[in-house]
Amino acid sequence: MGELFQTFSHKAQREAIGMMIDSVLKKTPEKRREFYLRIAEMAKFFFGSEFTDEQYENVKAVIKGDKSRWMQYIDRVITETDPHIAKTTLLNLGYEAFLRGTKTIRSNREKYGCNIPWLILFDPTSACNMHCKGCWSGTYGRKYTLSYEEMDKIVTQGKELGVYLYMMTGGEPLVRKADVLKLAKEHRDVQFALYTNSTLIDEELCEEVQKVGNIMFLLSIEGTPETNDSRRGEGHYAAVLKAMDLLREHGILFGTSICYTRENVEAVTSDEFYSLLMEKGARFGFYFHYMPVGNSAVPELMPTVEQRQYMIDRIRYIRSEESGIEFFPMDFQNDGKYVGGCIAGGRNYFHINSAGDAEPCVFIHYSNANIKDSSILEILQSPLFMAYHKGQPFNKDHLRPCPMLENPDCLREMVKESKAVSTDLESPEEVEHLCGKCDDYAESWGNYLEEERTPARVS
Numbered sequence: 001m002g003e004l005f006q007t008f009s010h011k012a013q014r015e016a017i018g019m020m021i022d023s024v025l026k027k028t029p030e031k032r033r034e035f036y037l038r039i040a041e042m043a044k045f046f047f048g049s050e051f052t053d054e055q056y057e058n059v060k061a062v063i064k065g066d067k068s069r070w071m072q073y074i075d076r077v078i079t080e081t082d083p084h085i086a087k088t089t090l091l092n093l094g095y096e097a098f099l100r101g102t103k104t105i106r107s108n109r110e111k112y113g114c115n116i117p118w119l120i121l122f123d124p125t126s127a128c129n130m131h132c133k134g135c136w137s138g139t140y141g142r143k144y145t146l147s148y149e150e151m152d153k154i155v156t157q158g159k160e161l162g163v164y165l166y167m168m169t170g171g172e173p174l175v176r177k178a179d180v181l182k183l184a185k186e187h188r189d190v191q192f193a194l195y196t197n198s199t200l201i202d203e204e205l206c207e208e209v210q211k212v213g214n215i216m217f218l219l220s221i222e223g224t225p226e227t228n229d230s231r232r233g234e235g236h237y238a239a240v241l242k243a244m245d246l247l248r249e250h251g252i253l254f255g256t257s258i259c260y261t262r263e264n265v266e267a268v269t270s271d272e273f274y275s276l277l278m279e280k281g282a283r284f285g286f287y288f289h290y291m292p293v294g295n296s297a298v299p300e301l302m303p304t305v306e307q308r309q310y311m312i313d314r315i316r317y318i319r320s321e322e323s324g325i326e327f328f329p330m331d332f333q334n335d336g337k338y339v340g341g342c343i344a345g346g347r348n349y350f351h352i353n354s355a356g357d358a359e360p361c362v363f364i365h366y367s368n369a370n371i372k373d374s375s376i377l378e379i380l381q382s383p384l385f386m387a388y389h390k391g392q393p394f395n396k397d398h399l400r401p402c403p404m405l406e407n408p409d410c411l412r413e414m415v416k417e418s419k420a421v422s423t424d425l426e427s428p429e430e431v432e433h434l435c436g437k438c439d440d441y442a443e444s445w446g447n448y449l450e451e452e453r454t455p456a457r458v459s
């Protein structure tokens with residue numbers, strides 16, 4: 001089946017999988033397992049020997065397992081999601097990005113001798129209707145935007161390299177609602193995910209998203225009304241819950257985006273918080289360690305060593321078979337072992353800010369290239385990106401992945417050698433100033449891992 005499938009053109013493959021998905025979505029969860037097994041077979045033909053036979057068999061065993069928690073989770077997400085959205089997401093994220101895209105990306109990495117990412121994050125605008133304490137978008141000011149043509153250029157050139165997943169942050173991307181929807185309609189074969197403060201999600205937007213099918217949302221929310229609103233402003237928590245209700249009613253996929261700080265670690269991982277998220281229909285979420293980026297950052301908000309260990313233990317418990325919490329959390333700072341360390345600099349992703357500057361990571365505000373006068377490939381081959389390519393992984397311990405937070409000398413060196421300049425348009429920050437805020441943290445965390453770690457905890 002897989003070999004025959006490989007002889008189809010791209011268009012024919014997409015149509016064949018689309019028909020398969022249509023029929024599968026109408027089936028019972030048990031019958032859907034047969035489809036998942038066929039996808040696992042196809043993956044083997046796309047990825048071949050990049051994974052071992054044992055790995056393929058392990059995946060199949062999970063699919064066949066009657067009580068597999070994660071198969072039940074997938075069934076639930078599919079059942080709750082609008083059928084058109086479910087089909088489009090499976091096609092764009094599953095077939096285009098994961099199966100075809102990964103293969104194209106791998107061959108382009110060889111061909112061009114640089115990192116080629118799996119996703120590109122960009123900021124349609126620096127404008128935001130809110131003023132959250134410590135938000136990096138504030139440091140860009142509120143006057144920068146990518147034109148529609150520039151956003152279209154990012155996606156068009158990205159697709160040529162094999163990139164089929166695009167995330168938007170800001171500013172608030174929904175300030176550019178009309179252009180975001182236009183882009184999603186123009187590029188129906190890619191998946192978009194918007195990091196949003198939720199306040200601009202309304203009935204009309206949900207109806208549009210239902211029709212286009214290839215947009216999902218990551219809502220910013222931080223624990224309790226008190227912990228959330230103290231950073232994001234009075235009334236924000238209630239606005240997020242209202243947006244969740246609207247998205248759930250329309251069968252739109254959404255998760256959460258949570259910045260954990262010294263002040264909110266417990267609140268954003270409590271049983272009560274997860275109960276609320278499950279009740280509201282959020283099924284997955286990204287956690288981000290607070291980073292002291294920008295001249296006005298508050299380093300005291302960085303989690304303590306004990307809090308970081310707590311996050312590792314807590315997130316891994318929630319993902320374990322023992323947990324009954326139907327929510328899949330991912331921790332940007334502590335999940336390095338699943339992705340080989342730092343994913344920035346185009347290794348798996350990079351960021352383009354609202355002024356067009358291409359940054360290795362949303363937290364690393366230095367660059368030698370801008371989308372306004374460079375192609376995506378030129379960005380990936382620019383000096384700072386090539387320094388990432390050469391330097392990754394920055395530490396063999398994937399619990400210390402970051403060239404800034406845990407290995408600040410790496411960033412100092414890369415920025416100096418590449419002659420990258422600050423992309424902070426309001427208050428340029430010297431790399432020494434930024435890295436100086438991470439030195440103590442890096443040392444304490446490094447010492448802790450070397451001295452305190454026990455095999456029973458994290459590896």
Ligand code: SF4
Pocket residue numbers: 332333341342343344361362363364401402403404405
């Ligand atoms: S630069 Fe740091 S924060 Fe960004 S992806 Fe790499 S490890 Fe993560």
